[in-house]
Amino acid sequence: MNQQNELLELTAQIVESNVEGAAMSADDVGALIRTVYDTLSTLGQEPEETEAKPEPAVTVRKSLSNPDHIISMIDGKQYKTLKRHIGTYGYTPEQYRKAFNLPTDYPMVSANYSVQRAAMAKSIGLGRKPGQKAGGTKKAATATA
Numbered sequence: 001m002n003q004q005n006e007l008l009e010l011t012a013q014i015v016e017s018n019v020e021g022a023a024m025s026a027d028d029v030g031a032l033i034r035t036v037y038d039t040l041s042t043l044g045q046e047p048e049e050t051e052a053k054p055e056p057a058v059t060v061r062k063s064l065s066n067p068d069h070i071i072s073m074i075d076g077k078q079y080k081t082l083k084r085h086i087g088t089y090g091y092t093p094e095q096y097r098k099a100f101n102l103p104t105d106y107p108m109v110s111a112n113y114s115v116q117r118a119a120m121a122k123s124i125g126l127g128r129k130p131g132q133k134a135g136g137t138k139k140a141a142t143a144t145a
Helices: 002-019 026-042 083-088 093-099 111-123 138-144
Strands: none
Touching: 002 026, 083 093
């Protein structure tokens, strides 16, 4: 009973502070009292519904078995990159890994696609410091001279 009295007192204080400066009808005040009391009474309790973890479409081993693609745990289809696909289901990479109990280093891009993109980036000069020539560093060139 002591906890219920505390909840009633807190509810009264909260409702009083909300009603003081606002013009509210009696129905609105009654609804506010119910809402505040219900909210206060559920604080600190475990939520009744727990989200069920989705069932993976394939095993982790099978999802990474081919270096040309990654198989999605959501629908079992093959993708070169998963980020856009999982985004359509409302997942971020971290949420996807957590939902399917994947390790934090689980890749979002297939191995071969990653190598292709890295080679393309290097061929157009990305990843070099200003003034460096493609194909080597200044230190390597001066060390041999």
